[in-house]
Amino acid sequence: MTKILILTKGVQASSSRERALVYSDLLRSNKVLYQHLGLSKRPLNYIKAIIKAPSFDIIFLQRKLVPRFFFKILRILSKKIIYDFDDAIFLDSNGEISNHKLKKFSYICSNSDLIFAGNDFLKNHANKFNKNTFLIPTCLDISKYKLSVRKDKNFFDLVWIGSKSTSKYLIEIIPLLERANKKLKDLRLINISNVVLKSKFIPIKNILWSEQVQYKELKSAKLGLAPLDDSNWSKGKCAFKVLQYASAGIPIISSNVGVNSILIKQFDAGLLVKQENDWIKHIQKLRSNPNLYKIYKKNAERMSNLFDLRVNYKKMKKIVKDAM
Known part of the structure; x- marks a missing residue:
């Protein structure tokens, strides 16, 4: 039986949930x-x-830039280490390279x-330091979005899902939504x-x-908004918001940036904003x-099926098996 020690920022961090803990049920069902x-x-x-590392087959370190001395000890004690990341964590918040990071x-x-790595932009950066770098997109359990929800006929609802740190992008376009x-009224x-x-x-x-409220509210909306x-820094984002909207079966209007742009163009799943007034149009x-x-x-909906976590799990399982 394979044993994996998963190290993340914590359950409150979205990256921990979306790229590690989301696979919990699949790991159990596969006797991991x-x-x-x-x-x-x-x-x-x-x-x-540090104490537990020697008794596990794989250490899965998700995103966190841990102290060098800690990682050095972890490396000595561990059989295999997988490092997973889904943001441009080597940059400062202004988008410039941080030498320290x-x-x-x-x-x-x-x-x-x-x-x-969560997208090609990130993969290319990691590949400079390790050729065993693989593209693993951020996926989700699309079955959780398949609930039946009645839409409010009195409104044409636009939805945005995010956090305090990303709300600035939504706030910037509220005058355009107004x-x-x-x-439209x-x-x-x-x-x-x-x-x-x-x-x-x-x-x-x-x-x-x-976690539970998001599925119902996304499903009740008509359009998903993804401003960036x-x-x-935005190019390092992995389009999870776009995939959530797609899984809820709603078209997307997004800024013409990064993976958001790539997916929407590839699957024709919505419209891209190239200039400010495009939000209104x-x-x-x-x-x-x-x-x-x-x-x-x-x-x-077709796009979301290709990013179901079960598809991703099979890919990761094969990569890890070949490496072991």
Whole structure:
């Protein structure tokens, strides 16, 4: 029986849930024994990881740039280490290379047995330090999005899901959503996050994020919004928001950036914003053209099927098996 020690920032971190813990049921059903330790703000768990490492076949380190001395000890005690990441963690928040973070990143990559990167932009960076780098997109359990939810006929609901750190992108386009609503009259914004937003010119339904609530609220909407800025940091994002919308069976309007752009173009699952007023034009277009809406909706659903976690698990299982 294979034994895996999963080290993440912690269960509250979205990357921990989306790229590691989401596979819990599949690991159990495949008779893989695993244990999870969250490292953020839990120094004792670093010691636990060191003590436990020799008894596990694989250490799966997700995203965290752990201290060099810790990783060095972990490397000595571990049989195999897989490093997984889904953000441009070698950059500062302004999108510029951070020498401090890059040193940590390069050391971890160079001394891991396998690297799983969330998109090609990230893969290309990791590949400079370790040729055993594989593209593993962020996937999700699409079965959880297949619930039946009645849509509110009084509104054409636009939905955004995110966090406080990414809410700035939504806030920037709210004036454009207000202008669109001035013409269409029946728009409403569903904001699924830990941030409360207000507007005088478009109704906003603020929903505190929880894992169970998100499925119902996404499914109840008509369009998914994915605004981003055109930066290297955004290019490191893995389009999870886009995949959530697609799994809920709703077309997407997204900034023309990174993996968001690639997926929407490839599957024709929505419309891309190249200039500011496109937000208004695209919402109006999909609101007034039911046939076009249905085409994008169908394409979005087709796209989501290819990013189900079961598809990803098979790919990862083969890569790990070959490496072992």
